[in-house]
Amino acid sequence: MKNLCLALTLFLSVPLAHATDMPELAKKNRCTDCHAIEKKIIGPAWLEVSLKYRGHPEVVELLIAKVSKGGTGVWGDMPMPANDPGGRKYDDIKALVQFILGLSK
Secondary structure, three states: HHHHHHHEEEEEEEEOOOOOOHHHHHEEEEEEEEHHHEEEOOOOOOOHHHHOOOOOOOHHHHHHHHHHHHHHHOOOOOOEOHHHOOOHHHHHHHHHHHHHOOOOO
């Protein structure tokens, strides 16, 4: 019961973004095929990612690398495909990671 109360309190204290707030950059790069802001599709909801890493500013580079190179195991068995193996989209990916992390502020 304590966990449920804590989760409800945390959820109610987070300003929720709506689907209309999805950045054009995410749509253009097809992030929305697997992710939404408030609900799990194939990958985790971005709000859930933001809450998991809340208060950890050093995680920006880790998440940029995860989006760029892909990976598996953090959010389940479905692998995240590499989105920028050549490193040419660094600034775009950084902007999206910062957007995601800012969802729980």
